[in-house]
Amino acid sequence: MSSRTTESKATLHDVAARAGVSIATVSRALNGLPVSAKSMERVQKAAQEVGYVANLAARALRSERSHTMGLVFFDLHSTMGVELLDALSETIEDAGYSLLVSTARGDTRRFDRLLRRLLERRVDALFCVQARGQSEILARYHAAAIPVVAAITGAGAFSEMPLVSPSIGEAADTLALRLRELGHGVVGLVQRGASSTFLARIGRALAAHDIRVESLGCEDGGNMGELVRGPMARPDAPTALIALSADAQALLAACDARGMRVPDEVSIVGVGTGSGGLAGERVLSHLLVDPHRLGGAVGMAMLSWLAGAAPAKRVAVEIGTWVPRATTGRAPVA
Amino acid sequence: MSSRTTESKATLHDVAARAGVSIATVSRALNGLPVSAKSMERVQKAAQEVGYVANLAARALRSERSHTMGLVFFDLHSTMGVELLDALSETIEDAGYSLLVSTARGDTRRFDRLLRRLLERRVDALFCVQARGQSEILARYHAAAIPVVAAITGAGAFSEMPLVSPSIGEAADTLALRLRELGHGVVGLVQRGASSTFLARIGRALAAHDIRVESLGCEDGGNMGELVRGPMARPDAPTALIALSADAQALLAACDARGMRVPDEVSIVGVGTGSGGLAGERVLSHLLVDPHRLGGAVGMAMLSWLAGAAPAKRVAVEIGTWVPRATTGRAPVA
DNA sequence: CTGTTAGCGCATTCAC
DNA sequence: GTGAATGCGCTAACAG
Numbered sequence: 001m002s003s004r005t006t007e008s009k010a011t012l013h014d015v016a017a018r019a020g021v022s023i024a025t026v027s028r029a030l031n032g033l034p035v036s037a038k039s040m041e042r043v044q045k046a047a048q049e050v051g052y053v054a055n056l057a058a059r060a061l062r063s064e065r066s067h068t069m070g071l072v073f074f075d076l077h078s079t080m081g082v083e084l085l086d087a088l089s090e091t092i093e094d095a096g097y098s099l100l101v102s103t104a105r106g107d108t109r110r111f112d113r114l115l116r117r118l119l120e121r122r123v124d125a126l127f128c129v130q131a132r133g134q135s136e137i138l139a140r141y142h143a144a145a146i147p148v149v150a151a152i153t154g155a156g157a158f159s160e161m162p163l164v165s166p167s168i169g170e171a172a173d174t175l176a177l178r179l180r181e182l183g184h185g186v187v188g189l190v191q192r193g194a195s196s197t198f199l200a201r202i203g204r205a206l207a208a209h210d211i212r213v214e215s216l217g218c219e220d221g222g223n224m225g226e227l228v229r230g231p232m233a234r235p236d237a238p239t240a241l242i243a244l245s246a247d248a249q250a251l252l253a254a255c256d257a258r259g260m261r262v263p264d265e266v267s268i269v270g271v272g273t274g275s276g277g278l279a280g281e282r283v284l285s286h287l288l289v290d291p292h293r294l295g296g297a298v299g300m301a302m303l304s305w306l307a308g309a310a311p312a313k314r315v316a317v318e319i320g321t322w323v324p325r326a327t328t329g330r331a332p333v334a
Numbered sequence: 335m336s337s338r339t340t341e342s343k344a345t346l347h348d349v350a351a352r353a354g355v356s357i358a359t360v361s362r363a364l365n366g367l368p369v370s371a372k373s374m375e376r377v378q379k380a381a382q383e384v385g386y387v388a389n390l391a392a393r394a395l396r397s398e399r400s401h402t403m404g405l406v407f408f409d410l411h412s413t414m415g416v417e418l419l420d421a422l423s424e425t426i427e428d429a430g431y432s433l434l435v436s437t438a439r440g441d442t443r444r445f446d447r448l449l450r451r452l453l454e455r456r457v458d459a460l461f462c463v464q465a466r467g468q469s470e471i472l473a474r475y476h477a478a479a480i481p482v483v484a485a486i487t488g489a490g491a492f493s494e495m496p497l498v499s500p501s502i503g504e505a506a507d508t509l510a511l512r513l514r515e516l517g518h519g520v521v522g523l524v525q526r527g528a529s530s531t532f533l534a535r536i537g538r539a540l541a542a543h544d545i546r547v548e549s550l551g552c553e554d555g556g557n558m559g560e561l562v563r564g565p566m567a568r569p570d571a572p573t574a575l576i577a578l579s580a581d582a583q584a585l586l587a588a589c590d591a592r593g594m595r596v597p598d599e600v601s602i603v604g605v606g607t608g609s610g611g612l613a614g615e616r617v618l619s620h621l622l623v624d625p626h627r628l629g630g631a632v633g634m635a636m637l638s639w640l641a642g643a644a645p646a647k648r649v650a651v652e653i654g655t656w657v658p659r660a661t662t663g664r665a666p667v668a
Numbered sequence: 669c670t671g672t673t674a675g676c677g678c679a680t681t682c683a684c
Numbered sequence: 685g686t687g688a689a690t691g692c693g694c695t696a697a698c699a700g
Contacts, residue, residue, distance in 0.1 A: 009478065011677055022687045027679060036685060053474070056454045057400060058677035060391040061692050068434075076420045086410045089436055098451060100402075101435040102423055117432060120388045140387070144343065224587045246580050253558045253584045257591030345693055356671045361695065370669060392693035395676050 010050040019046035030054070060122065068098050069302070070118035074111060074130040076103040080166065080291035083273070084129065084151060087295025095303055097124070108133040119144070125302050127151055131158040147305045151298050162311040164298045168198055171287050171320025172205035175269065178322065179211060179240055183331035184267065186212045188238035190227065192247055198271050198289065202242060214238050224254035232266065239331040245272030248284055252327065263329035285328040288321045344384040353380035364388070394456065402432050403636070404452035408445060408464040410437040414500065414625035417607070418463065418485060421629025429637055431458070442467040453478070459636050461485055465492040481639045485632050496645040498635050500628045502532055505621050505654025506539035509603065512656065513545060513574055517665035518601065520546045522572035524561065526581050532605050532623065536576060548572050558588035566600065573665040579606030582618055586661065597663035619662040622655045 012030075016023040019042040029035045029043040046052075060066040069092055073081060089099050100118060104111035115137045118126060126141060126148045132155035141148050150161045179187060187206055189199050203213045216231055216238075224247070231237060243251055248270035255262050262268055270284045273291065297317040305311050350357040353376040363369045363377040380386075394400040403426055407415060423433050434452060438445035449471045452460060460475060460482045466489035475482050484495045513521060521540055523533050537547045550565055550572075558581070565571060577585055582604035589596050596602055604618045607625065631651040639645050 012679095013677080023678085024680080024687060024689095025685085028686090031679085034685075039685080051474070051477075053450075054454045055395070055456060055677050057391050057394040057456055058692090059679075061389070061395050061676090061694085062678045062680085064692075066391060076416060082410060082416045085435070086437055086439070090439065093436060093448075093451075098434050098455060099436065100432050101419070102427060102433065103420055105420070105424065114427075116387075117427075120390045121432060122389060122391055140385070143385075224591075226590075228591065246583065249580065250584050250587045254587045254591045256560075257558075257562065257588045347693080357693095358672080358695085359670060362670085365695085368669070373670085389693050392676090393695075395678090396693080396695045398676075 010052045011055070012052075014050050015043065015046045015052050018050055019043045064122075066122045066124055067096055068100055068121060068123050069125045069127065070100045070115075070121070070123040071102075071127045072111065072114050072118070072129065072131070073101075073103045074128070074132060075106045078130055078152070080152065080294060081129065083291035084295040084298065087292045088127065088299045089295075091296050091299030092303065095299075111135065112137055115141075119146075125149075125306060127298060127302065128154065128158055128161070130154075132156050133158075147302060149298065149302055149305070149311065151294070162301070162305075162313055162315070164294070164301050164311075164315045164317060166289075166291065166294045166319045167316040168201055168287065168289060168318070168320030169205070169316070170318050171322050172202045173208075174322040175202065175287050176205040176209040176211060178324065178328075179206070179267075180209045182240075182267070182329065184211060184238075184240045185331070186214060186236065186238045186240075188214045188216045188231070188241045190224075190241055190243035190247055190251065191215065191217045192244070196244060196271070198287075199242065199244070202271065202287065216241070224250040227251070228254045228258050228260060232260070238266075240267035240269065240328070242269045242271060242287075245270040245274070245284070245286070252284065262327050265332055267328040267331070269328060283326050285325045286323045288323045290319050290321065293317055293319045344386045345389070346386075348384050349377065349380045349386050352384055353377045398456075400456045400458055401430055402434055402455060402457050403459045403461065404434045404449075404455070404457040405436075405461045406445065406448050406452070406463065406465070407435075407437045408462075408466060409440045412464055412486070414486065414628060415463065417625035418629040418632065421626045422461065422633045423629075425630050425633030426637065429633075445469065446471055449475075453480075459483075459640060461632060461636070462488065462492055462495070464488075466490050467492075481636060483632065483636055483639070483645065485628070496635070496639075496647055496649070498628070498632045498645075498649045498651060500625065500653045501650040502535055502621065502623060502652070502654030503539070503650070504652050505656050506536045507542075508656040509536065509576075509621050510539040510543040510545060512658065512662075513540070513601075514543045516601070516663065518545060518572075518574045519665070520548060520570065520572045522548045522550045522565070522575045524558075524575055524577035524581055524585065525549065525551045526578070530578060530605070532621075533576065533578070536605065536621065550575075558584040561585070562588045562592050562594060566594075572600075574601035574603065574662070576603045576605060576621075579604040579608065579618070579620070586618065596661050599666055601662040601665070603662060617660050619659045620657045622657045624653050624655065627651055627653045 012023045012026050016026045021039055025035055025039050026043050029040050102114045111133055112135055119140055129151045130153045131150055134156050138157050148161050150158050150163045152165050154161055154163050189203055191199055206213050241251060248268055251268055271287045273289050294317050301311045346357045346360050350360045355373055359369055359373050360377050363374050436448045445467055446469055453474055463485045464487045465484055468491050472491050482495050484492050484497045486499050488495055488497050523537055525533055540547050575585060582602055585602055605621045607623050628651050635645045
């Protein structure tokens with residue numbers, strides 16, 4: 001049976017028969033290679049009628065290019081994981097690639113297995129997010145001339161790969177500069193539990209601008225109310241506080257409850273993506289982090305690489321933006 | 335040239351030559367089909383030496399099974415997106431499948447293009463998260479006998495597909511029961527900005543247990559301090575408050591700052607995944623939501639389907655757990 | 669148990 | 685421009 005009208009799987013052969021041309025002409029027409037206008041038209045019509053759907057597996061086998069890229073997370077739950085995925089997938093899909101995604105869930109052995117799998121799938125390129133471990137499979141990728149780029153972070157063997165990582169350096173500098181201009185000489189960095197890279201970077205920017213940094217680490221379970229009653233009540237207390245969004249939020253609530261006016265008595269700055277669904281972020285001054293940019297940059301880096309342009313060993317992508325709002329103002333005069 | 339030692343791409347043929355057996359025997363050995371112990375050993379050794387890496391594109395072409403599944407998000411940023419991805423990928427990878435992931439970013443036309451692409455990739459199965467739209471491509475999947483399941487939500491043409499969705503019904507009932515037992519007759523549901531499905535479900539559970547539900551909707555930017563000073567100061571105020579984690583957190587801070595004792599004067603319950611990095615969650619009573627379970631269930635449903643067991647039209651996966659901690663106690667006597 | 673053989677669907681070379 | 689023919693790497697009959 002060779003003339004099925006809408007059977008599940010039609011091949012180039014079926015389309016060719018229907019269009020009255022050769023299978024080669026169909027292939028050319030469907031791939032944009034030069035064919036006569038007449039052939040083109042008949043092929044497209046036939047393909048439509050027969051319900052032709054290209055078989056990318058066959059195409060990959062023949063052309064030695066899978067038009068597929070692999071994305072492996074050492075741990076999906078890491079910061080910026082989703083955003084990176086979102087932006088990266090958009091970027092490469094628009095270029096005609098599909099993305100095979102997988103997570104090692106923090107397991108090094110699993111990570112290796114995944115890399116192996118992607119090698120079998122003949123991915124055209126590989127992204128590793130926060131990769132670590134001594135993966136000797138990396139050598140296979142090298143041998144097969146499959147480009148590999150590390151994103152966010154790359155340790156062990158992966159530190160040899162081109163790395164595209166996020167940075168909030170510029171925004172942090174801007175923030176420090178503004179706070180300085182507003183007269184803030186002492187700024188508190190409120191940290192809760194695990195320390196944040198972002199806050200650390202901001203701390204350095206502040207110091208570079210001659211602002212004294214006071215680290216206000218809450219104990220686990222400690223709450224913002226204590227902070228406002230304790231350290232902030234001292235005469236030489238910071239005139240501005242910087243904290244991750246959720247904490248800044250709580251801080252604002254605590255100040256409000258204690259009758260401490262913001263920003264008249266103290267300025268508050270949140271740090272984060274602003275996607276937490278916290279309505280208060282519209283009012284909170286923010287160092288806004290947009291991880292989406294990172295994904296785009298990572299994808300672009302790979303596409304240029306495939307186009308022949310070898311990437312830099314280290315690329316920093318600025319993902320921060322300073323967004324002043326109502327919670328920051330001039331420092332109160334002592 | 336047929337004897338390359340570690341050249342980038344060795345084929346079954348190379349391994350066969352090296353092992354001194356036929357290509358078919360190599361295929362069998364590598365796929366776990368019955369071969370003599372001696373053959374098995376020689377093949378494995380040869381494969382190792384030659385650096386053989388299976389070509390899944392060829393395998394797929396020949397066997398008509400790609401061992402690949404597609405996962406399409408209507409919008410990746412939706413609730414539980416990552417968790418679902420994480421758990422789903424683990425489940426199906428352990429079964430030997432790889433996952434092609436993509437996002438429509440809320441664009442219906444893009445969504446259709448993605449489905450088309452996955453059809454070309456000959457995925458063995460398809461997952462659609464929060465799919466909507468009239469996608470007539472769905473018919474192609476049906477015609478090709480490719481199983482499709484909707485996750486979380488499915489509208490339009492996708493409402494015809496088997497749906498696996500999350501539920502916190504049992505946990506909500508448990509919560510309501512406990513609050514009742516503790517003597518809470520009036521409970522406040524604190525909602526900020528967009529309304530939460532979870533809170534709505536909890537509200538119904540409370541009502542079903544004869545608890546009066548008071549909806550305390552904060553305006554955008556309104557903060558918890560006002561809530562504590564206002565509605566909560568009334569004589570017939572709720573004796574317990576339920577809010578999404580971040581809000582509950584702020585609520586706790588506000589109460590603390592206003593000298594309102596928890597849980598003596600008011601009980602507080604957070605609702606959420608507990609993955610926000612908010613240290614206070616260790617102390618806050620929670621209706622813990624674990625979207626991870628959803629992904630596992632979705633993957634399992636598909637695997638059983640492929641194994642022959644048609645899935646139910648609608649499957650609800652309980653993802654809630656009641657975790658009592660220090661912020662809930664007996665209702666104060668008036 | 670093993671080897672031989674025949675395609676899977678497609679891109680591409682080489683004649684015309 | 686077009687068609688016939690070749691083979692990408694592999695699995696699945698089919699004989700031995």
